[in-house]
Each structure stands twice: as C-alpha cells, then as structure tokens.
Amino acid sequence: MNFVAGVGRLFLAFLWHTGHLAIFTAAALSHSVRPPIFGRLIVRQLIEIGYFSLPVVGLTAIFTGMVLALQSHTGFAGFAAESAVATVVVLSMTRELGPVLAGLMVAGRIGAAMAAEIGTMRVTEQIDALVTLSTNPYKYLVAPRVIAAVVALPLLVIVDDAIGVFGGFLVSVYNLGYNPSTYINSSWDALKTVDVLSGLVKAATFGFIIALMGCYNGYNSRGGAQGVGQATTNAVVSASILILTFDYVLTALFFNR
Amino acid sequence: MxxxxxxxxxxxxxxxxxxxxxxxxxxxxxxxxxxxxxxxxxxxxxxxxxxxxxxxxxxxxxxxxxxxxxxxxxxxxxxxxxxxFGMLFQGGALFDSLRVWENVAFGLIQGRRMEAAKARERALETLAQVGLGADVGALWPAELSGGMQKRVALARAIAARxxxxxxxxxxxxxxxxxxxxxxxxxxxxxxxxxxxxxxxxxxxxxxxxxxxxxxxxxxxxxxxxxxxxxxxxxxxxxxxxxxxxxxxxxxxxxxxx
Structure with a gap:
C-alpha cells in the first residue's frame, strides 16, 4: 500500500512540476515578445552567452571535427574515403554535432550561471525587491536571457560548424594526405541548405531550453546555498536531457520523411 | 483615526x-x-x-x-x-550587479521611467538624507559594511517617496x-x-x-x-x-x- 502511495505522490509531483513549468514557460514567452524590452540587458546577455562561450565551443568543435575525420577515414578505408570523409564531417557537424555539442557546452556554462545568479537573487530576497520596485522579474531577469540565448546559440553554431569542418580539413589534408581542393569540393557538394538550416533551428531551440531551465530552476530555488546548488545541478541536467530529446524530435521533423 | x-x-x-x-x-x-x-x-x-x-x-x-x-x-x-510601497528588506536585498546609486535609483528608472540623469541626482540626494556621501554612490554593495548596506537599502526604499x-x-x-x-x-x-x-x-x-x-x-x-x-x-x-x-x-x- 505504501508503495502505491509513493508512486501516486511521485506522479502528482510530476504533474505539479509540469504544470508549474508550463505556466513559467508561457510567462517567459509572453514577456519576451511584449514591450518594454530591456535592450541593454539583452546585449549584456548576448555578450555573456555568445562571445564568452566562443573559446569553449570553438575548442569542442575543432577536436570533434578532427576526431570525425580520423574515425571516418578508418571506417571508409578503401571506399572512396576522400569524398566520404568530407561528407561525413560536414553533415555530422552541421546537422548534429555542431548544435548538440554547442548546446551541451553552453548548458554547462551558461545554464548553471543563470540558475546560480537568479537562485541567489531569490534566496537573498532580491527578486522580491524587484517586485517592490515596480519591476516585473520575468521582464527584467527572464526575458533578456531567453531572447539573448535564442539569438546567440545559432550565431555560435555557425562559427562552431565552420571550426569543426576546418578541424576535419586539417586532419584530412595534413595527417591523412588528402587533396585539399578535392576535400573542399566534396564538402561543398554534400552540403545542402536544409543541413545548415536544421542545425540553426536546433540551436535556437536549445538556446531557449538552456535559458528556460536556468531561469526556471533559479527562480524557484529555496533554502539558501544548498537550494541554489541544487537549482544549478537541476538546470544543467534538465537542459541537457531536453536538448537530446528535442534533437531527436527536430531531426525526425526535418529528415524523417 | x-x-x-x-x-x-x-x-x-x-x-x-x-x-x-x-x-x-x-x-x-x-x-x-x-x-x-x-x-x-x-x-x-x-x-x-x-x-x-x-x-x-x-x-x-x-x-x-x-x-x-x-x-x-x-x-x-x-x-x-x-x-x-517602499520596502526595507532584512538583509538589504541590494542588487549586487548594480552600483549603489543605481540601486537607489532603480525604482525611479525602471518603475517610474525617470531619466537616468535625473534619477541619479535624486539617488544622491536620498543617499545624503541617510548620511551617505556621493562617493558612496559609485561603490558596489559588496564594498559596504552591514550598516552602510542598511542605509543604502533605506535610501532605496524611500527614493521614490x-x-x-x-x-x-x-x-x-x-x-x-x-x-x-x-x-x-x-x-x-x-x-x-x-x-x-x-x-x-x-x-x-x-x-x-x-x-x-x-x-x-x-x-x-x-x-x-x-x-x-x-x-x-x-x-x-x-x-x-x-x-x-x-x-x-x-x-x-x-x-x-
């Protein structure tokens, strides 16, 4: 009987959290599109999310591209490896690895920071102070982060794609001895608009997920330092899981026809 | 009554x-x-x-x-x-990311849409009312003692009259x-x-x-x-x-x- 009660409680808690998150998402979206928009805060977040994430995202991309080239060279040895490697690298980077790896890295870096900052503001009553100063916390804290993340992630992914493809090119040409112009032509021939477009749509979606999870967990954190720590962990874990889930959903929508 | x-x-x-x-x-x-x-x-x-x-x-x-x-x-x-309403919170609840004068002027700029220069003038006047000089206005909340933080929080609570x-x-x-x-x-x-x-x-x-x-x-x-x-x-x-x-x-x- 206790087991059944436990399952019931878990199910009710799940429903409560889902409803709570849905209401938060609706409020975040609504405040992101309605004026007033805090331009200065959006620019600050754009710099934080986009510019300062470049090194970590760039490093991830270059090594991913290099590894992809090495691995696919091994796999395609004897099967027109030169064009196959270029195709695998460029399609994997633009369709999948670019947006997913950038999303996961930014979730770790930015999602955690958002949850920690907003969580600290919650437990030190700074969010209550915003309300008493006639400022809507959704408008001031959540909307700028959501807008900036949705804009910054696709921009990051464009750079990320380019660096990843360049990493594959470096290994293919200087390590595996491929012809550089053949490699570039093969990459160019394999690439379609939908490959890049799907990656950018994924990036914008992941940006929304990262900001939403960071803000939601921070906004609802309770109980001092421990609560803020928990919110930070939850923000990164939930954003990472949702990124992988939505990656499948979007891939199915774009390519599974 | x-x-x-x-x-x-x-x-x-x-x-x-x-x-x-x-x-x-x-x-x-x-x-x-x-x-x-x-x-x-x-x-x-x-x-x-x-x-x-x-x-x-x-x-x-x-x-x-x-x-x-x-x-x-x-x-x-x-x-x-x-x-x-104006509110003085127990822990001050000053915004760490803003300078002292910006904290005091926050409700005037965000809540009442006052021009920044005019709000700054009012913030410095209010700081003087609670015994703090204009030089304190340029500091960050973390640079103040507990008593000074309380005074700034009081100034913020009364700035919008x-x-x-x-x-x-x-x-x-x-x-x-x-x-x-x-x-x-x-x-x-x-x-x-x-x-x-x-x-x-x-x-x-x-x-x-x-x-x-x-x-x-x-x-x-x-x-x-x-x-x-x-x-x-x-x-x-x-x-x-x-x-x-x-x-x-x-x-x-x-x-x-």
Missing part, C-alpha cells in the same frame, strides 16, 4: 502545507501612523507584510489599501498599487549604535515623507523607538494591539514574556519545525 484606514487587514489566513502561519490576522493602520508588529521567529510577521505587499497571496481574508481591495489585484492595477514603507527587521545584525542610527533615520525619513510605516521586529528597543502603535503576533493571530507606551503596562502574559525576554511563560518556542 480617519474614516478610511490606509491599510485594513481582515481575517487573513495563510498556510504552508499543513502548517497554518496566519490564522485570522486583522488590523487597521491609519495614514501617517507607524505600526510595529512584534513577535518571535516564525510567528508570521514576515508573511503578514509579504501578503500586504502582494509577494504572497493569502488563502483567505481581505487587505484594503486606501479602501480598495488588493487581494487578487493584478496587471496594471497591481503596478499602480506597488508604486505606493512612497506612501507606505515596510521595514523588515531593520536593525537585525547591526551593532547597538548602528541599530540606533538606523532607528533614528527611519523615524526621520518616515516623518519627512509623511508616510505610513509598517515594521516587523523582535528588537524591543527598535520597536519602542519607531512605533506609534504596536501589535504582537503569536500563533498566527494578533493577540495584542495598543499604543507603544502601553506595552510595558499591559497584563497580557504573552506580551509580558516577550517584552522581558523570559524563557518561562505561555509562549513555547518551537525547537522543531
């Missing part, structure tokens, strides 16, 4: 889970009056003022400001109402001299503004100094309300025990939550 009180609470109830925190709080506070609610930790003092401010929603009961019901008020009407100011444990965590300085500043600022003040504290020295009338909250109810001078002559055993800080008496402190 004028016909319409500035604040009227009637039969406020609020519970968190199974625990009732407010169990029928009723009070009337006249315009220009300084009303102090005393009571032990966890007695519902903070919840009472957070309900008046709209930061918490009471489960039942009525809160009128200037004769207008405010429970359930939202949107533009709530925004208009919030402009009447609110009609009602709430003080949440204004002297907690301060040395006795600084606590008395803050008490004097509160009395001076409230008088200069002609505002209504609602304070919650367990510091009896502070309560005597800043209050015209006092109420004691215990078990979620206001068990005693009277003039400040009457606090020492009442035969209410709960008030007697609290005022004299005795462990023995009808008030049993909860050692478990």
């Amino acid at each position: 004028s016909a319409i009180p500035k604040i009227r609470m009637r039969d406020l109830h609020k519970r968190f889970g199974a625990k009732p925190v407010l169990d029928g709080v009723s009070a009337e506070i006249a315009a220009g009056e300084s009303f102090v609610i005393i009571g032990g930790s966890g007695s519902g003092k903070s919840v009472t003022i957070k309900c008046i401010l709209g930061l918490l929603h009471p489960d039942s009961g009525s809160i009128e400001i200037d004769g207008i019901e405010t429970v359930g008020l939202h949107g533009r009407a709530r925004d208009e109402l919030m402009r009447k 609110p009609e009602i100011i709430f003080f949440d444990e204004p002297t907690t965590g301060l040395d006795p001299i600084m606590a008395d300085v803050i008490n004097d500043l509160i009395v001076k600022c409230v008088k200069e503004l002609g505002a209504t003040a609602v304070s919650i504290t367990h510091d009896m020295h502070s309560a005597r100094k800043i209050g015209d009338r006092m109420a004691m909250i215990y078990g979620g109810k206001l068990i005693w309300v009277g003039r400040t001078a009457e606090i020492d002559t009442t035969d209410n055993p709960y008030v007697q025990q609290f005022v004299h800080g005795r462990a023995d008496g009808p008030i049993r402190m909860e050692v478990r939550g």
Whole structure:
C-alpha cells in the first residue's frame, strides 16, 4: 500500500512540476515578445552567452571535427574515403554535432550561471525587491536571457560548424594526405541548405531550453546555498536531457520523411 | 483615526502545507501612523507584510489599501498599487550587479521611467538624507559594511517617496549604535515623507523607538494591539514574556519545525 502511495505522490509531483513549468514557460514567452524590452540587458546577455562561450565551443568543435575525420577515414578505408570523409564531417557537424555539442557546452556554462545568479537573487530576497520596485522579474531577469540565448546559440553554431569542418580539413589534408581542393569540393557538394538550416533551428531551440531551465530552476530555488546548488545541478541536467530529446524530435521533423 | 484606514487587514489566513502561519490576522493602520508588529521567529510577521505587499497571496481574508481591495489585484492595477510601497528588506536585498546609486535609483528608472540623469541626482540626494556621501554612490554593495548596506537599502526604499514603507527587521545584525542610527533615520525619513510605516521586529528597543502603535503576533493571530507606551503596562502574559525576554511563560518556542 505504501508503495502505491509513493508512486501516486511521485506522479502528482510530476504533474505539479509540469504544470508549474508550463505556466513559467508561457510567462517567459509572453514577456519576451511584449514591450518594454530591456535592450541593454539583452546585449549584456548576448555578450555573456555568445562571445564568452566562443573559446569553449570553438575548442569542442575543432577536436570533434578532427576526431570525425580520423574515425571516418578508418571506417571508409578503401571506399572512396576522400569524398566520404568530407561528407561525413560536414553533415555530422552541421546537422548534429555542431548544435548538440554547442548546446551541451553552453548548458554547462551558461545554464548553471543563470540558475546560480537568479537562485541567489531569490534566496537573498532580491527578486522580491524587484517586485517592490515596480519591476516585473520575468521582464527584467527572464526575458533578456531567453531572447539573448535564442539569438546567440545559432550565431555560435555557425562559427562552431565552420571550426569543426576546418578541424576535419586539417586532419584530412595534413595527417591523412588528402587533396585539399578535392576535400573542399566534396564538402561543398554534400552540403545542402536544409543541413545548415536544421542545425540553426536546433540551436535556437536549445538556446531557449538552456535559458528556460536556468531561469526556471533559479527562480524557484529555496533554502539558501544548498537550494541554489541544487537549482544549478537541476538546470544543467534538465537542459541537457531536453536538448537530446528535442534533437531527436527536430531531426525526425526535418529528415524523417 | 480617519474614516478610511490606509491599510485594513481582515481575517487573513495563510498556510504552508499543513502548517497554518496566519490564522485570522486583522488590523487597521491609519495614514501617517507607524505600526510595529512584534513577535518571535516564525510567528508570521514576515508573511503578514509579504501578503500586504502582494509577494504572497493569502488563502483567505481581505487587505484594503486606501479602501480598495488588493487581494487578487493584478496587471496594471497591481503596478499602480506597488508604486505606493517602499520596502526595507532584512538583509538589504541590494542588487549586487548594480552600483549603489543605481540601486537607489532603480525604482525611479525602471518603475517610474525617470531619466537616468535625473534619477541619479535624486539617488544622491536620498543617499545624503541617510548620511551617505556621493562617493558612496559609485561603490558596489559588496564594498559596504552591514550598516552602510542598511542605509543604502533605506535610501532605496524611500527614493521614490512612497506612501507606505515596510521595514523588515531593520536593525537585525547591526551593532547597538548602528541599530540606533538606523532607528533614528527611519523615524526621520518616515516623518519627512509623511508616510505610513509598517515594521516587523523582535528588537524591543527598535520597536519602542519607531512605533506609534504596536501589535504582537503569536500563533498566527494578533493577540495584542495598543499604543507603544502601553506595552510595558499591559497584563497580557504573552506580551509580558516577550517584552522581558523570559524563557518561562505561555509562549513555547518551537525547537522543531
């Protein structure tokens, strides 16, 4: 009987959290599109999310591209490896690895920071102070982060794609001895608009997920330092899981026809 | 007392889970009056003022400001109402990411759409009112001592010249001299503004100094309300025990939550 009660409680808690998150998402979206928009805060977040994430995202991309080239060279040895490697690298980077790896890295870096900052503001009553100063916390804290993340992630992914493809090119040409112009032509021939477009749509979606999870967990954190720590962990874990889930959903929508 | 009180609470109830925190709080506070609610930790003092401010929603009961019901008020009407309020939080709740003058000017710029230059001028004037020079305005909150942070928080609470100011444990965590300085500043600022003040504290020295009338909250109810001078002559055993800080008496402190 206790087991059944436990399952019931878990199910009710799940429903409560889902409803709570849905209401938060609706409020975040609504405040992101309605004026007033805090331009200065959006620019600050754009710099934080986009510019300062470049090194970590760039490093991830270059090594991913290099590894992809090495691995696919091994796999395609004897099967027109030169064009196959270029195709695998460029399609994997633009369709999948670019947006997913950038999303996961930014979730770790930015999602955690958002949850920690907003969580600290919650437990030190700074969010209550915003309300008493006639400022809507959704408008001031959540909307700028959501807008900036949705804009910054696709921009990051464009750079990320380019660096990843360049990493594959470096290994293919200087390590595996491929012809550089053949490699570039093969990459160019394999690439379609939908490959890049799907990656950018994924990036914008992941940006929304990262900001939403960071803000939601921070906004609802309770109980001092421990609560803020928990919110930070939850923000990164939930954003990472949702990124992988939505990656499948979007891939199915774009390519599974 | 004028016909319409500035604040009227009637039969406020609020519970968190199974625990009732407010169990029928009723009070009337006249315009220009300084009303102090005393009571032990966890007695519902903070919840009472957070309900008046709209930061918490009471489960039942009525809160009128200037004769207008405010429970359930939202949107533009709530925004208009919030402009009447100023609040000094227990821990200051200063925004770490903003300089001192920006903290003080925050409500003017964001809440009242005042030009930044004009708001800065007003912020520096208000800082001077609480005994802080213009040089302090350029500092970050983390660079200030506890007493200075309280003064800045007081300046922020009064900068927009609110009609009602709430003080949440204004002297907690301060040395006795600084606590008395803050008490004097509160009395001076409230008088200069002609505002209504609602304070919650367990510091009896502070309560005597800043209050015209006092109420004691215990078990979620206001068990005693009277003039400040009457606090020492009442035969209410709960008030007697609290005022004299005795462990023995009808008030049993909860050692478990």
